Every structure is written in structure tokens, then in C-alpha cells.
Amino acid sequence: EVQLVExxxxxxxxxxxxxxSCAASGFTLNNYWMSWVRxxxxxxxxxxxxxxxxGSEIYYVDSVKGRFTMSRDNAKNSVHLQMNSLRxxxxxxxxxxxxxxxxxxxxxxxxxxVTVSS
Amino acid sequence: DIQMTQSPSTLSASVGDxxxxxxxxxxxxxxxxxxxxxxPGKAPKLLMFKASSLExxxxxxxSGSGSGTEFTLTISSLQPDDFATYYCQQxxxxxxxxxxxxxxVEIK
Numbered sequence: 001e002v003q004l005v006e007x008x009x010x011x012x013x014x015x016x017x018x019x020x021s022c023a024a025s026g027f028t029l030n031n032y033w034m035s036w037v038r039x040x041x042x043x044x045x046x047x048x049x050x051x052x053x054x055g056s057e058i059y060y061v062d063s064v065k066g067r068f069t070m071s072r073d074n075a076k077n078s079v080h081l082q083m084n085s086l087r088x089x090x091x092x093x094x095x096x097x098x099x100x101x102x103x104x105x106x107x108x109x110x111x112x113x114v115t116v117s118s
Numbered sequence: 119d120i121q122m123t124q125s126p127s128t129l130s131a132s133v134g135d136x137x138x139x140x141x142x143x144x145x146x147x148x149x150x151x152x153x154x155x156x157x158p159g160k161a162p163k164l165l166m167f168k169a170s171s172l173e174x175x176x177x178x179x180x181s182g183s184g185s186g187t188e189f190t191l192t193i194s195s196l197q198p199d200d201f202a203t204y205y206c207q208q209x210x211x212x213x214x215x216x217x218x219x220x221x222x223v224e225i226k
Binding site: 035037046047050057059095099101102103105106108109110111 | 203
């Protein structure tokens with residue numbers, strides 16, 4: 001079965017850090033762009049970051065540039081999002097999704113909740 | 119950055135109704151547009167890709183059209199499972215993958 005499973009969410013204080021992970025199974029990870037999308041409480045979907053198959057290109061939404069780092073380990077079938085200097089406005093459910101440049105986001109994980117609060 | 123604008127924001131309809139949602143891009147995205155359905159507390163689900171291609175396993179009551187800057191998603195006969203929020207997304211540009219603000223389809 002093709003699936004993505006996120007982990008690593010939780011409660012963190014403003015200025016803190018979290019590392020989200022996304023475990024892929026049922027497909028060959030290194031054939032696909034991968035992305036992170038978030039959804040703040042009661043709000044719409046917001047694209048966060050995307051990474052090319054070999055990790056050579058990574059793109060971020062302006063609001064997280066310099067704070068978030070997306071990476072991938074194709075050998076371990078995993079994708080990661082290192083989030084530093086977290087702010088209250090980063091509070092959201094974070095989804096891992098298969099897709100990127102000219103490839104729609106066809107597989108989504110169940111999401112992991114991140115809450116930034118003191 | 120490309121902006122995506124959906125209309126309406128909310129739509130009230132009954133089971134069996136034909137429903138159309140519109141998505142406009144701030145610049146041409148050719149046909150690199152996807153549609154997703156999201157139910158409360160669940161991950162989004164891909165319905166359409168490349169503007170008019172139906173994702174595998176998605177019922178044929180869903181259809182998409184358009185190119186350039188204007189796109190539509192049509193549900194030919196609304197079913198109980200379709201009361202949800204729908205998002206369009208452009209995936210043309212190298213540096214951003216923008217979503218529309220969403221259209222909530224409610225029971226009339």
C-alpha cells in the first residue's frame with residue numbers, strides 16, 4: 001500500500017525547534033518530488049516546502065525561509081522538516097505529500113499537529 | 119508569486135444538484151492545476167490533475183476544465199460524501215505551489 005506517515009509534532013514554546021519526519025512506503029521515494037503543506041486551525045491549505053528527487057533543489061514559502069529546512073533520505077525512505085525559531089503563526093497540522101514540479105500532490109499523510117505556545 | 123482565487127467561498131446545495139466551482143490564476147499556468155477535496159479532520163484528497171484529468175478511483179461525477187488562468191470543477195450530481203471543502207492548486211512554477219482559499223460546499 002502506498003502511504004506516508006508523519007511524526008514529530010507536538011507542543012513547543014515560541015523560539016523553539018521541532019523536526020518532523022515523513023516515512024514513505026509502497027513506492028520508490030527517489031522517483032518523486034516531495035512536499036510539506038500546512039493548515040492552521042480553521043484555515044486553508046498553505047504550501048510550505050518542496051524538494052526535488054535528489055535533494056538538489058529545495059523551495060520554501062517566504063514565511064519560513066531561513067527558519068525551516070527540508071531534507072530527504074532516499075535510502076531510508078524518509079523526508080524531514082527541521083523547524084527552528086518557531087512562532088505562534090506556525091501552529092498548524094503539517095502534511096507530507098508526494099508531488100512537486102508539474103506533479104500534483106497525489107498521496108498525503110494523515111498529518112502531524114504542531115502547536116507553538118508558551 | 120502566482121495567486122489563486124476561488125469562487126464562491128461557500129456554496130449551499132442539495133443532494134443531486136449540479137455544482138460548479140471556479141478558480142482563477144493571477145497569471146497563466148497552462149493546465150497545471152489540481153483540485154482537492156478535504157473533509158473535516160482529514161487530509162486532502164486529489165480529485166483532478168492537469169486541469170481535466172480524473173485521478174484514479176475518483177467518481178466520474180467530477181470533471182474539470184479550463185486552461186491559462188480560468189478553471190472550473192463541476193460535480194454533476196452532488197452526493198452526501200461531497201459535502202466538504204474544495205481547493206484548487208497550481209503546480210506550474212518552480213518556486214511555489216499555491217492553493218486557492220477553498221470553497222466549502224454545505225447542505226442546503
